[in-house]
Amino acid sequence: MKRKDQPTETLTENKKRSPFSVAMGAAFMMAMAAVGPGFLTQTATFTGEMGADFGFAILLCIIADIIVQLNIWRIIIVSGKRAQVLANEIVPGLGYVLTGLIFIGGFFFNIGNIGGAGLGLNVLFGIDPKYGAVIAAAIAIIVFVVKNAMTVVDRTVQLLAVVKIAILIYILAVTTVPVATAIHHTFMPTHINFYSIVTIIGGTVGGYISFSGGHRLLEGGVHGKENIKYVNEGALTGIGVASVIRIMLFLAGLAVVVAGHTLDPSNPAASIFKIAAGNFGYKFFGLLLLAAGMTSTLGSTFTSISFLNYSQNKQSWVNRYRSALIIIFILASTLIFYFVGSPAKVLVVVGAINGMILPIALAILLIASAKKSIVGDYHHPKWLTVTGWLVVLFMAYAAVQTLMTIKL
Template sequence: MAQKITDIPVTIETPAIKAKKKRSIAMGAAFLMAMAAVGPGFLTQTATFTGQMGANFGFAIGICILVDIVVQLNIWRIIIVSGKRAQVIANDVFPGLGYVLSFLVAVGGFFFNIGNIGGAGLGLNVLFGISPENGAIIAAAIAVKILIVKNALKAMDRTVMLLAVIKVGILAYILAIMKVPYAPAIHHTFMPTQINFYSIVTIVGGTVGGYISFAGGHRLLEGGLHGKENIKYVNEGALTGIGLASVIRIMLFLAGLAVVITGAKLNPANPAASIFQSAAGGFGYKFFGLLIFASGMSSIIGSTFTSTSFLDYAVGGKQEGAFKQYRTAFIIAFIVLSTAVFYFVGNPAQVLVVVGAANGFVLPIALTILLIASNRTKIMGTKYRHPLWLTITGWVVVLFMAFASVETVINLVH
């Protein structure tokens, strides 16, 4: 006898189930942002500047964390309340501005992705002895598979969460076997004897600027969260991501400082590897391989997802379907081109530092656009008021980063 339609159990989404789903989306956004922020570029930049500045680099790490809080809370909130991607918001602020923002973010994301793929390839080289170039091809193929499967968002979330556990576990082990100079690190973080604006612009740009600023907000939108009623999940996701990224930043800085303070010199060709070799010899070098592979993979995913999301100007209806039709092609092209550049050009270590500085220049531009949008009822709605403290601190960050960027240019010229 055929089963009656009324006999088929129906799953009813209770408020608790809906809240659980939204929290899951927020955590996915948190881990995506956090892991994108601490990729191979961050490893290289942190090792490079710790080698040059010692404990004084803690001041730049501290500034980076403060800027991260202000930038992420502002950008995530503005994107979700408006229900629009950053480039669409920019076009609403001034016609054509969204295309400029997309260009700046996508180009920066592309160059970072070259380093991300190179980092993952280097990790496979350290772990299994295959060439970094062939390792890069393998890493690229894995990333493409994760990003184009049927349930890509879920696969992406689970992958970056696993990679986060690997990163924290490795750094915790390295710190456990080293003699970490906590006192000098804390002292010079709050009372530096040397302030290097280039290091600040680079580390902020490499871990907060460019595509990384928008990774979480765009992931929330992709998961279906938008509107003022979802601000709670914006705060949960942003603060979780910032906290996780900050912990990893501090751990890597302390590991590098523990090596530098002994008088050891980091290899400029691969400064991050020097930290792990000094800490645990050949075993530590293998750990470095696993860490940079995890960092590279998580950042390939974050960079590709966010950079290609800037090609989507749809605001609903048929437009969204048209973009989704070509999304797979965009993802594959982005990763293949990044891999090809690495394969034929080679070691991107210096590129990662320079691109980090360039993204530091993009940050005040991008944040300015969204802060202007935050007070426009046409974009945000008539019932929303952006918190005054976020507006004020947001403009402070814009002014500080603009000043630091100009100082960097002046110092480089002279």
């Protein structure tokens, strides 16, 4: 029997998919949402500025990623409700505040996502980045509105994940990677930069990204404490994929920096590939940027729109007008990129803002995990509760330190 609060699937979801298949779709949606143009820009920028010391920020990022995703995914799935609904049940109106923070952050990130895909097409084929962004937006819209759209989205991001990893393997193969230096400074940094920590965690697990996997599982009909095993499988798979890609890009950038090269501040990620493998590497970067832009566009669009939905009914206005909302969201992002240009700096700054949103969002869900009216007889693991609150406190502290030093 269907529970009253059980999420309904969208009309574009294939209802015969197994929970494991949906969990893998959620894993790659979360991972690839994190590995977008902002990810490339942030990682390359801080590697160029900090060298091997940036490994420490990546280590903290991976630890925080595990804690945050396992907490958020579990609480969402056990309750069977989206994050904004949980927030409203804790404090009436709080869900609308959370929606505003997540939606605005996701929208600005999407400008960079669409722009990144357009720049990728420019590198590959010489297409004007503005027209490339229009092409990328059209492809993203088509992926979302076709029959069984979420299945198509899942398969698309999984394919593009393979493309990203293959490209980075090639770049690492043609460079001399200072592994010993990277390991030493990762665990014993000579300098700690809070801005880099907040930005990199925010760009990986902050804002909309931390909710993309949990909301995707609900969309596929996976909920209830009996499905926690799929939460663990999906969350840890997604974290693993995103972490491997980030480490690979960091090592590639570090190899270039240690060799005495200076990254171009206007496009530090492109510099890594061009210096490492010449024009051929630069073309590879174009393909990577296109893949990153497309996957993050799909992730940010899906998750941002999901935050507008406060109803479990498939006939809710968000579900009825989902296609229109998706089209508007993507077109608005594209138009801003078209008329304003590449928001490279915005990608880094919005990553920092997402990092500042994270302690608020995580605290809301941790409070929800302790309310029987929300989770019933489910008992949230103490180690997740304790480490979750430690992440909240650390990120709040790091956010304050960042606000005191950030220069826009």
